[in-house]
Amino acid sequence: MENNHVLLEVKNYVGIITLNRPEAGNALDLQMAKELMDVAIHCSENDNIRAVMITGASNKFSVGGDLKSFASEGEEIGSHLKAVTSYLHQAISYFARMNKPVIGVVNGVAAGAGMSLACACDLVYASDQAKFVMAYNKIGLTPDGSGSYFLPRLVGIRRALELMYTNKLLDANEAKEWGIVNQVIEDEQLAAVATEVCESLAQGPMNAFGATKKLFSHSLQESLESQMAMETDYLAERATSPEGKEGISAFLEKRQANFLK
Template identity: 75%
Template sequence: MENQFVQLTIQNHVGIVKLNRPEAGNAIHLEMAKELMDVAIFCSESEEIRAVVITGAGNKFSVGGDLRSFAEKGEQISSHLKSVTAYLHQAISYFTRMNKPFIGAVNGVAAGAGMSLVCACDMAYAAEHSKFVMAYNKIGLTPDGSGSYFLPRLVGMKRALELMYTNRPLDAKEASEWGIINHVVAGEQLFEVVLELAENLAKGPMNAYGETKKLFYHSQQETLESQMSKESVVLAERASSIEGKEGIAAFLEKRETDFLKERVTSK
């Protein structure tokens, strides 16, 4: 895609999304938010893409919203922010709801909406020099980009409020201990490690990934019995799907699964 602020390349069935305003710390302004939404739609719909990695250009992941561009709107700042967040939130919704794994490669500071975006990833790996800070309350604002949804679910309510009220920054090790990221990786190895992970996942059962993701997210609002009922229905559907049949056959035949075969890519 010919975008200026959010670049997309495809490698071995992996969509690599790069936030591309390094001179501004990959701060999110209206144009970037819109491009991110367009890229998210493309990734969610593309049959070639089976996993998605998101990272930042330069030495930062994203410092969050572009406050300078917001302030320039003067009295129109409220309506402007509604436009920015409409695009940003739709992008996050597409990334989160798609069947494909959504993996963060956090290559530096993730602040504000940048940290919210990390929290929205299915998995996230971070370079050892990365920093994480919510930053909103420090300037009298409240979270966006799904931060108020995912952060309490990842770290618990008291820790989430601590991060919001105090603007305490977390280093990569602490972010891993708190459950915000999965693993800390040496900076020079980060993208290689994440890309290898994504390429391996891209060979897997994409539709099973998607159904698993739905089960996990919906479990927050279900009772034990209603969740187990959902599990029973989805498991039965998956067992009779083309992916399920391939997986079971491969297990019984003592061979590797091949979910990339044309006959296995449909539901």
């Protein structure tokens, strides 16, 4: 795939996505949004990709939307933003719904849509130099990039509103305490540790990961009984799948399961 603003490299069944506008803090413009959607679709459909890593070029994850490019649209800014968010939201929908685990590797500032994108990832590993801020209300805007969906689910409504209203800046350890980050890693070790995690997940039961993701995403809108009914259906389906059969056989035979065959 030929992209300029979003790079994709595949190694050991891991699709490594790099937001690549370092001169602009990896700010999101129309081209980046479209390229991110294209890459998300490719990752979803490519059988050689079993886990996805998202990070930023240089020392930032993403500072959010490219306000300079948005403002240059003048009176057409509303239409322009609808185009940008259409691509961005389609990309996030693919990341959120694909069976493959999606890991955010936050190597610096994650602001605005950058923080929203991090929140949309299944797991987040952050450099000890990372910072998180929503930043939308500061400039009179509202969240995009699924920020209003995932952030309240991660931290609760009151904390989410606090982050929005006050533009509170969280360092990496605070973000971990608030439930936004899974693990904080020394900056020099971040890439190596995150890669090891992604490669390990890529060896796992990808379709079981996907089913688990679907169960969790439904859990807040279902009743107890309807959620347990879904659990029953998914469990029975997984047990009769090639992954389930291999996993059960490996357990009984006291060997490592091979989910790649």
